[in-house]
Amino acid sequence: xxxxxxxxxxxxxxxxxxxxxxxxxxxxxxxxxxxxxxxxxxxxxxxxxxxxxxxxxxxxxxxxxxxxxxxxxxxxxxxxxxxxxxxxxxxxxxxxxxxxxxxxxxxxxxxxxxxxxxxxxxxxxxxxxxxxxxxxxxxxxxxxxxxxxxxxxxxxxxxxxxxxxxxxxxxxxxxxxxxxxxxxxxxxxxxxxxxxxxxxxxxxxxxxxxxxxxxxxxxxxxxxxxxxxxxxxxxxxxxxxxxxxxxxxxxxxxxxxxxxxxxxxxxxxxxxxxxxxxxxxxxxxxxxxxxxxxxxxxxxxxxxxxxxxxxxxxxxxxxxxxxxxxxxxxxx
Amino acid sequence: xxxxxxxxxxxxxxxxxxxxxxxxxxxxxxxxxxxxxxxxxxxxxxxxxxxxxxxxxxxxxxxxxxxxxxxxxxxxxxxxxxxxxxxxxxxxxxxxxxxxxxxxxxxxxxxxxxxxxxxxxxxxxxxxxxxxxxxxxxxxxxxxxxxxxxxxxxxxxxxxxxxxxxxxxxxxxxxxxxxxxxxxxxxxxxxxxxxxxxxxxxxxxxxxxxxxxxxxxxxxxxxxxxxxxxxxxxxxxxxxxxxxxxxxxxxxxxxxxxxxxxxxxxxxxxxxxxxxxxxxxxxxxxxxxxxxxxxxxxxxxxxxxxxxxxxxxxxxxxxxxxxxxxxxxxxx
Numbered sequence: 191x192x193x194x195x196x197x198x199x200x201x202x203x204x205x206x207x208x209x210x211x212x213x214x215x216x217x218x219x220x221x222x223x224x225x226x227x228x229x230x231x232x233x234x235x236x237x238x239x240x241x242x243x244x245x246x247x248x249x250x251x252x253x254x255x256x257x258x259x260x261x262x263x264x265x266x267x268x269x270x271x272x273x274x275x276x277x278x279x280x281x282x283x284x285x286x287x288x289x290x291x292x293x294x295x296x297x298x299x300x301x302x303x304x305x306x307x308x309x310x311x312x313x314x315x316x317x318x319x320x321x322x323x324x325x326x327x328x329x330x331x332x333x334x335x336x337x338x339x340x341x342x343x344x345x346x347x348x349x350x351x352x353x354x355x356x357x358x359x360x361x362x363x364x365x366x367x368x369x370x371x372x373x374x375x376x377x378x379x380x381x382x383x384x385x386x387x388x389x390x391x392x393x394x395x396x397x398x399x400x401x402x403x404x405x406x407x408x409x410x411x412x413x414x415x416x417x418x419x420x421x422x423x424x425x426x427x428x429x430x431x432x433x434x435x436x437x438x439x440x441x442x443x444x445x446x447x448x449x450x451x452x453x454x455x456x457x458x459x460x461x462x463x464x465x466x467x468x469x470x471x472x473x474x475x476x477x478x479x480x481x482x483x484x485x486x487x488x489x490x491x492x493x494x495x496x497x498x499x500x501x502x503x504x505x506x507x508x509x510x511x512x513x514x515x516x517x518x519x520x521x522x
Numbered sequence: 523x524x525x526x527x528x529x530x531x532x533x534x535x536x537x538x539x540x541x542x543x544x545x546x547x548x549x550x551x552x553x554x555x556x557x558x559x560x561x562x563x564x565x566x567x568x569x570x571x572x573x574x575x576x577x578x579x580x581x582x583x584x585x586x587x588x589x590x591x592x593x594x595x596x597x598x599x600x601x602x603x604x605x606x607x608x609x610x611x612x613x614x615x616x617x618x619x620x621x622x623x624x625x626x627x628x629x630x631x632x633x634x635x636x637x638x639x640x641x642x643x644x645x646x647x648x649x650x651x652x653x654x655x656x657x658x659x660x661x662x663x664x665x666x667x668x669x670x671x672x673x674x675x676x677x678x679x680x681x682x683x684x685x686x687x688x689x690x691x692x693x694x695x696x697x698x699x700x701x702x703x704x705x706x707x708x709x710x711x712x713x714x715x716x717x718x719x720x721x722x723x724x725x726x727x728x729x730x731x732x733x734x735x736x737x738x739x740x741x742x743x744x745x746x747x748x749x750x751x752x753x754x755x756x757x758x759x760x761x762x763x764x765x766x767x768x769x770x771x772x773x774x775x776x777x778x779x780x781x782x783x784x785x786x787x788x789x790x791x792x793x794x795x796x797x798x799x800x801x802x803x804x805x806x807x808x809x810x811x812x813x814x815x816x817x818x819x820x821x822x823x824x825x826x827x828x829x830x831x832x833x834x835x836x837x838x839x840x841x842x843x844x845x846x847x848x849x850x851x852x853x854x
Contacts, residue, residue: 196747197706198710199703200702201706202702202749204747204748204749205838206747206841207838208839269837284725284746338832338833340827340828340831341828346825347828361833367835370533390530413529465828465831490825494826495672495797496673496674496797496798497601497672499672499699499749500670500797500801501670501693502702504536505539507539
């Protein structure tokens with residue numbers, strides 16, 4: 191049902207996904223009562239979702255049974271689908287394409303009333319294992335050239351269900367935001383022979399004014415030019431372009447860094463609404479030298495408004511140096 | 523206090539405006555009670571704002587007195603300021619610039635509890651006169667190269683004060699979103715000798731599936747590739763690049779088209795939160811041939827979330843053909 195359409199002036203693509211209007215509470219506010227209606231993500235309600243594509247289970251109960259800790263299912267209301275009866279349009283002025291892609295949901299707890307900041311350290315490990323496993327699976331599917339893992343937490347960050355979950359989308363081409371970042375990284379690499387993110391890490395670790403904390407293998411910082419107040423990035427210290435290729439012990443270290451970052455945001459800002467996303471290399475080997483994967487947390491404390499939509503530039507009322515100071519002190 | 527900072531990877535600029543954290547209810551929800559505290563935009567409270575730069579008055583009461591219908595004042599918490607003690611940084615990797623610009627507020631009614639959909643036809647004329655007059659004034663200031671008029675209506679669209687108002691910002695250079703649109707328009711003009719917006723109008727008027735209504739001089743439609751559900755554009759039918767140059771009777775016609783569009787959105791969607799913006803030519807005569815001013819209404823019924831921030835592409839659950847049908851029938 192989905193269709194990509196290209197704006198004839200800006201060249202930007204949008205996804206017209208009419209099927210998603212059937213989603214629960216489309217255009218309404220997120221309900222916070224756990225009693226209102228059965229939650230499709232709760233253990234015991236597995237039949238309310240499409241059959242799982244991956245799950246972590248404590249014991250040997252069968253697929254789609256209840257004893258899981260993390261479960262991955264296709265999105266019931268996908269923005270994109272792997273098959274489509276539609277055809278690409280041949281119109282020149284108004285260009286459209288079939289909305290091909292994969293869209294999965296990672297259910298991050300079997301329990302309904304758990305917030306991410308209250309999840310255990312071992313559960314964080316299981317969550318990032320799910321991210322890595324499914325990103326790797328989609329990376330190996332020849333139909334897809336790019337995968338994006340993202341989380342919408344809280345009504346103001348676009349969540350439509352309260353039960354903690356993330357989403358994974360795979361696309362047949364890298365999207366605009368990724369291309370822009372890749373172009374900048376490639377240019378920097380061509381000019382200097384260095385990865386721009388390695389350069390950022392080196393500068394930030396030396397100056398320290400935007401560092402929140404460091405572990406042995408990860409650094410967590412507020413970037414120099416953040417779009418959002420308290421925007422926070424988690425970066426592997428050693429050059430690494432492909433999150434899907436993460437192995438132990440790096441993956442557990444990442445889980446620990448993510449856990450601590452979420453805890454700090456919760457303590458400093460009181461369960462803020464946020465999006466996070468994992469930007470990893472597209473399925474294009476040439477990018478391996480100059481791209482560097484990262485998780486970006488984008489708190490949604492104010493809203494993009496007329497200025498942002500009209501100019502493409504964001505106004506951020508909190509300097510990153512000030513944000514880093516607050517998050518640094520959050521566990522004191 | 524404001525500073526432009528450039529992301530070293532994407533090249534995108536952000537505005538770090540630390541002074542704006544002092545705004546009323548920063549990071550809080552919009553209060554809807556008119557009794558909570560005195561509103562700086564209400565008639566009688568003129569001393570709560572900086573002195574006005576323009577006002578429409580019924581009688582000959584003096585400046586900054588109460589008997590106005592529309593009043594324009596500098597923003598008390600500007601994202602940008604015309605003067606700055608800071609200097610542009612000379613750093614190469616982390617580039618920053620002084621946050622120079624103008625930031626004004628157009629107060630669109632002397633009364634607090636008026637919604638835009640309830641404003642009279644003559645008040646709409648006064649409002650768009652204010653837009654035109656101030657955009658013209660800023661266009662003639664040699665410090666600025668671009669002006670953007672925008673409105674944030676409703677909490678979900680980023681409004682921090684309920685009293686109806688719009689904002690006008692002037693910048694020393696055209697921002698990213700404008701440059702992208704201008705580039706597309708220039709390319710189309712160079713290739714075909716035509717204005718791309720005139721082409722859009724011709725195609726849409728012929729096909730009619732995305733037209734909401736037409737007046738003699740304006741056409742109102744849902745665009746082919748809308749970022750937002752129910753996104754609506756108002757375009758002058760005759761080629762015209764510069765909103766600030768609008769004269770009568772065109773300006774009154776525009777007020778009438780805007781009034782009807784707002785009424786239709788209110789009837790169809792029940793006082794929806796929205797942003798609108800006037801995209802007009804930058805202060806660059808060469809763009810006059812290929813740019814075409816327009817007002818874009820961007821309803822904020824769902825939220826940009828992880829997918830949008832991560833990819834730069836928007837998911838829209840309502841096809842524009844369906845949106846136009848609903849808005850066409852809204853006054854039946």
